[in-house]
Amino acid sequence: MTPGFSLSAALRMRHFEAWTRATGHRFVRELGDGTLDDRVLARYLVQDYAFVEALATLVGLAVARAPTMAGKRLFARFAAVLTSDENTYFERCFDRLGVPPSERTNPELWPESRQFLDLLREAGEGGYADILSVLLPAEWIYLDWGEAEAASPPPRFEHAEWIALHAGPAFAAFVAGVAREFDAATADLDPAALDRVAARFARMVELEGAFFDASYR
């Protein structure tokens, strides 16, 4: 990789175009200034909610596979947030936006959502580094746009809470922790495993932008 940089920093730089396509997407800018169309937000949240459970599964596997108590603690806390605070956010939004019950629990998935689910499932079948190779870009991209939009929060909770969940010192510390775990877990990988990890990281970065695009379709 790029000499002098950690693998996490090098991969972020290598995919910086796709990265900023996600972090500077129209979706997050409109979320940040409170002008996001309710239909677009509802479409996005319905799909996102459909893989919160798969994400919680993957984070549970991260707790299990982390080789140290510090790593287990990092993901145990995140799993707790993901299954409580974040979960009630979706339910309250669905009520506010009038999303019917069938779409909450059993929506028709976009191709992008199916790719997302496949990527989470694949990563969960691998080792700790494989799991981190998808969790790190997903959470880091959300931190990057969350921090950018958190400076002046929009008035409606549907917008403001989604930003707040992805900004602030606690979430930043979590993402920094995931990056440290990723760099440590990838330090001794052979070239084939490293390629696999780098490819999965790249796919996740691409998917984040594609997922925002699809919300406007």
Added chain:
Amino acid sequence: MTPGFSLSAALRMRHFEAWTRATGHRFVRELGDGTLDDRVLARYLVQDYAFVEALATLVGLAVARAPTMAGKRLFARFAAVLTSDENTYFERCFDRLGVPPSERTNPELWPESRQFLDLLREAGEGGYADILSVLLPAEWIYLDWGEAEAASPPPRFEHAEWIALHAGPAFAAFVAGVAREFDAATADLDPAALDRVAARFARMVELEGAFFDASYR
């Protein structure tokens, strides 16, 4: 199983002798009245700490394998407690009791501890019901003695905090939740799988008493 009772209640009753051997053990009575020998407590904590990591691994797998968000939430919160509050308790005790660094991180394991680790590892290779078949008796026995000893806490934190970690409404609600998950997860098991689950439950109940015995050896 016993008609009219849930599987969890039936298994607890079936093994009530071994159960109360653990919950009424000299170890917990002396812990409760503050007369426990420091050497006995140190021996116990060193061994117990040696499988906190394996326990956190198993709880992470429970998060991953739980079929509902409610189940994932239950174990995510427990994993967070296990890797933070409980973890600092051990470190503070080791300092107070003068346990040398080598014994904290790499102790010689008792046969009972190795059996414990084997049981946790085995359970983690199975499904959700297999995981619950060892977590449920382990946590329920601790709740039973914790509640009994919590009424009048002893003065030293080494004793009082270990009791407080295993008593109170939050821990009781957790154990009740694990029992509900266990009963739901075992509802549709075939007889062979049920036998395996019941046998593992029984082994864990036996081990809890044997582990307290070994602390006095």
